[in-house]
Amino acid sequence: MVTSAGRYLERSVAGRHPDLPETTSGTLRLDISEDGRTEHWYLTLDRQHVEVSRSAEHADLVVRADREVFDRLAAGESHIGTALLRNDVTVQGDIKLLMTLRRIFPGRPGARHPRDVTDSSDGR
Numbered sequence: 001m002v003t004s005a006g007r008y009l010e011r012s013v014a015g016r017h018p019d020l021p022e023t024t025s026g027t028l029r030l031d032i033s034e035d036g037r038t039e040h041w042y043l044t045l046d047r048q049h050v051e052v053s054r055s056a057e058h059a060d061l062v063v064r065a066d067r068e069v070f071d072r073l074a075a076g077e078s079h080i081g082t083a084l085l086r087n088d089v090t091v092q093g094d095i096k097l098l099m100t101l102r103r104i105f106p107g108r109p110g111a112r113h114p115r116d117v118t119d120s121s122d123g124r
Helices: 005-013 067-074 080-085 095-104
Strands: 025-034 037-046 049-053 061-066 090-093
Touching: 005 025, 005 037, 005 049, 005 067, 025 067, 025 095, 037 095, 061 067, 061 095, 067 080, 080 095, 090 095
Parallel strands: 025 061
Antiparallel strands: 025 037, 037 049, 061 090
16 A cells, blocks of 8 residues: 555644534544554544544544555545445444544545536536
């Protein structure tokens, strides 16, 4: 995999995310498992700002999965909703915060917003 979840979280997540709703606030803990060990990443959301730290503290939402699953999310090869439906991730806590992860992790490479795909040649 080209992008590891840890590298992505360290380098790309902290800061302002204009895609996040202005009213969203809360804490998320990502528990990334590999070879019997668990790595903890703690995200603090305050409106459109995200802080990233390494902590196993209590969070409003805890998302657990294997490293491979988080690496696919960080590479844009998977979507958090799809991973949940496939039982690739488990969640505990405020499920409303789960969909904020789809705006924090990148989309598929080459994906475009549906509004950008409209055909301008039909005169609408």
